[in-house]
Amino acid sequence: MRRFLLAATLVTAAALAGCGKQQAQSTGSEETAAEPAAAPAAEEGLTDAQKQTLLASLPAPYNTGDVANGKKAFLVCKSCHTLVEGGANMTGPNLHGVFGRKAGTEGGFAYSEELKASGLVWDAATIDKWVANPKAMVAGTKMSFVGVKNEKDRVDLVAYLKTETSAAPE
Structure with missing residues (x-):
């Protein structure tokens, strides 16, 4: 039991350490990482068919990409980023509408110069490269995440992000 608790604590600490604590919001709002904004009440999720069109x-x-595996890969990102339209900027920016x-x-987010x-x-390839190693792509970025080394997990993560951060296809 002690080993399980120690392992769970270490995994949680590693996930939280993945994102830099340096980021500050430029809006002056008092939102906190512990209280991300919920999706607007009127928003309804995309249908499976719409998600397949986006994919x-x-x-x-x-x-x-395997969207279900991408959702699992996103768990480490979730401590710093929200995905829903109108979601809070946390340690990292809200990612809704990121493609394009x-x-x-x-x-409302204070990025590095x-x-x-x-x-x-x-786009898909840029996000893939960024998630692999942000600091190698942009020296001086505030994002201290060490990266997702597994190529399949990155492909799946990009697929998941596309289906979760995009508006319904027309």
Whole structure:
């Protein structure tokens, strides 16, 4: 039992240490990581068919990603990021609408000057590379996450993010 508790404590500490604590919100709001904003009441989730359309819109290999595994891979990200429209910026920015967005432009979040000047636009391949090693992509980023080393987990994570952070396809 002690070993289990020790292991659980170490896993939790590692997940929380994955995100930098340096990030500050520029909005002056008093939202905290412990109290992320909920999705607007009027918002209804995407249907399975809409999620499949979004997944199919990704280039290979992301269009065949395992969304369920991507959701599991996102657990380490969840301590710093929210996904829902109108969700809180936490240690990291809210990721809703991230695909197609220029890096460092999500309102109400204090990005590093290096990320704002990077010229990156978030697409599947860029997110994959970023999640593998953020500091290798943009020296000076405030994101202290060490990265997801497993390629399949990154592909699946990108697939999950696409289906969870995108508006319903038209």
